[in-house]
Amino acid sequence: MKTDVLKQKISIVDVLERYTNATLLIREDGKSKSIPCPIHGGKNENFAVDSNKNIATCFSKCNETWDIFSLTMKIHNVDFKGATEMLKRDFLNDTKEKAPVSAPTPTDAKKNNDYKPVYDSLSQDDYFIKRGLSNEIIEKYRLGAVSEDTLELFKNIKGAPYFLSMYRYVLPVNNRFFITRLDEDKTSSHDAPRYRNFGEVELLNSHYIKDEEIQFIFVVEGYFDALSIETLGYNSIALNSVSNASKLIKEIKLNEEDARQKQFILIADNDEAGKELEEKLQIEFKKMNMSLHTVPLEGYKDINEHLIADSEGTEGFLEQQIDKCINGNSAFNILLDFFTEMKPVEPIKLHFPKLNDVLGGLRTGLYVLGAISSLGKTTFVQEVVDKVAEQGEHVLFFSLEMGRKELVAKSLVRTMGELKVEKKVNGEITYTRDLLSGNIKNQNILTLAIGEYEKTAKNLFIHEGMFDIDVYTIRQEIEKHIRLHNKKPVIVVDYLQILQPVNDRMTEKQTVDKNITELKRITRDFDIPLIAVSSFNRGNYNSEASFSSFKESGSIEYSSDVVLALELEKVKDIQDSTELNKAKSEKIRKITLKLLKNRFGKAFEEIQYDYITDMNKFKER
Structure with missing residues (x-):
């Protein structure tokens, strides 16, 4: 098979997730979220994939870009021919060439590709009862422990009998693949992996996707988690590893018509890998325009631990999730949530008194501020959020x-x-240009300013973009921030028209419309305020600000909760660009803030400001 055909058939994402421990989040533009490099074992997020080009790149120690062949060569230290054979074998089911067996691995059993005799040879063991599983499930899934008869079946595979004497508990997935669970009493090693695979890794119960009788499917990470749910009478698919999330997506895409009739309910493990899995599947399901109900698991590491501790509580928990899927959108359910979650929510106070009075403070929602160039859009927003951070x-x-x-x-x-x-502090102010070039006019007042600004700076987190930030990057950073700080932030996006498209084929208008919609979704999903700065159309530079002034305005008018615009106070009197440029170059510019839309209260209000350009400050009049 030609190499270009292999490149078309095999995804670099699948290669990475199979041959390394990498878990990749692929965005709509085909690019992945940056992760630590799985090749050199880096700690910083300096490795990414472009699935459209089918390449992976490490921007740090490796400083290399790989395709599926060079990546396989790098990971397994084989030549091009060896890499080609591995890729054919592992991804195209080409088993003409056998990998050498040095120890039991996922490919050990390909000699007969049928593990039914293994399952028939297993002995009974109370280990599975202790894990909370019912006798019915133990029998249905053919669970058992390695016996002398089992070891006899593997006597000709180098190292297998010794290996299986430690990994005694056999968890069948199908006749082609099973998992073994370590018996901790059989080893003194504290860092031995708990599970090992025999055969090509597959999902447990992937056939549920095609089953017309099944409506609700719980998706979990581990084998025991799935059987815990099955023990209680529900249907569950086990990924058998976070890295197998892409296999679930493939199965859904292969059986899309059937899958769309199902409600998938994800219960990820209560750890960092579980959160990453939840993040990845939410993005993938959103791309497929399919519903995924995610369930936070509190107080337990996984659903099997929940079952062992409280079987009845686990059953009620699962039933509750199905009920939420059925009735989650009913007004009654929303009413109950509203009542139980109702608590006073104070809007964030704005330091501009008139603006605070008109808006009623800063609350959850999408705020868009637009203006022509040189009217201080960024400066205005920066002053507002600096004072918010100060609080x-x-x-x-x-x-x-x-x-x-x-x-x-x-x-x-x-x-x-x-x-x-x-505060009447003496000393000459060092203005922005001099400050950036190190030309300090008075060290004393600068030192005092640094001390004064310190409290604000500790609460302000600046993400600098190099024309590479899109709405999915913003969403991921918000999730990460809330996870690390346990605090919901106010968001600023400066500015809207530079925000990258989620799809390179989108027009500028489609990009702005999509980005506005996604920013609005972010405010709802995280219950936070988000301020987006927008530019104006050049054709509106000499006219009063209105909705039509916004560049590629599209859905700004309809999706935003609050729309504000800055304009020169004497814009009505300006006749040509010469007068406009003169007004824009004044040291103190007379500015009007117009409230074009306010879903929370008064609209069509105007507030006058002095924009003191040297000091990067606005003052209400």
Whole structure:
């Protein structure tokens, strides 16, 4: 088979997930979320995949880009011919060439490819009862322990009898593949893997996807988790490893018509790998436009641990998840949630009194602020969220154009100005350009400003973009931040038109529409405020701000909760671009903030500001 045909048939994602422990999250644009390099074992997130080009790249120690052949050569230390044979064997079921057997591995049993005699040879063991499984399930799934007859079947496979004397518990998946579970009493090693595979790895109960009689399918990581659910009378698919998530997606795509009639319910393990699995499957199901109900598992590591501790409680827990899938959208269910979860929610106070009064503070929702260039869009938003961070709220600032140092420098200049005006601190202010170049005018006032800004800076997290941030990156960073800090942040996206498309084939208008929709979805999913900065169409530079002013405005008017616009106060009197440029170059610019839409209260309000450009500061009038 020609190499270009193999490249078309075999995905680099599958190669990585099979040959390494990597778990990849592929976004709609075909690119993966960055992860630590699985090749050199890095700790930083410096490895990524482009599934469209079918390549993987390490941007750190390896500093290499691989296709499926070079990656296989790198991982297994084989030549091109060896890599080709491995890929054919492992991904195209080409078994003409056999891998040498040095120890029991997933390919050991290909000599007969039928493990039924193995299962028939197993002896009974109370280990499975102790794991909470019923006799009916133990019999149905042919669970048992390795016996002398079992060892006899493997006597001609090098190392297998010794191996199976430790990994005594056999967990059949089908006649082609089974898993063995370590008996901890048989080894003194504390770091031995608990499970080993025999045969080509497959999902447990993947046939459920095609079964017309089954409506609800619980998806879990481990074999015992699936059988715990089966013991209680429900249907479950086990991935048999987080890295096998892509196998589930493949099965669903192969049986899409049947799969769309099912409700999948994911119960991931209560650990970091489980959270990554949940993240990955949510993205994949969203791409397929299919429903995935995810269940947070609290108080237990996995569902088998839940079953052992509280069988009745586990059954009620599973029944509750099915009920949520059936009735989750009913008004009654929402009413109950509203009542039980109801608590006072104070909006975040804004330091501009008039703006705070008109908006009623900052609350969950999508806020869009637009203006022409040089009117201080970023400066205005930065001042607003700096004061929010000063109150102790976390702010995630996605700066797609301006660098971190420039943003911090602008804030320090504003702080120096406030110290000088409000606290009468002596000393010449170092303005932004001089500050960035190290030309300090007065060290004392700068030092005081740094101390004053410190509290704000601790709550402000700046993500600097190099034209590579999209809505899925933003979502992932928000999830990560909440996970690490246990605190929901206010989000800033500066600015909307630079946000990358989720699909390279989208037009500019389609991109803005899709991004606005996804940003709105983020505010709902995480229950947070998000401020997006937008540019204006050039054709509207000499006219008053309106919805039509927003560049590729599309869904901004309809999807946003609040739409604001900055305009020059005397825009009505400006006749040509010369007058416009003159007004835009004034040291103190007279600005009007127009409230074009406000889902939370008053609309069509106007507030006047002085934009003091040297100090990067707005002042209400």
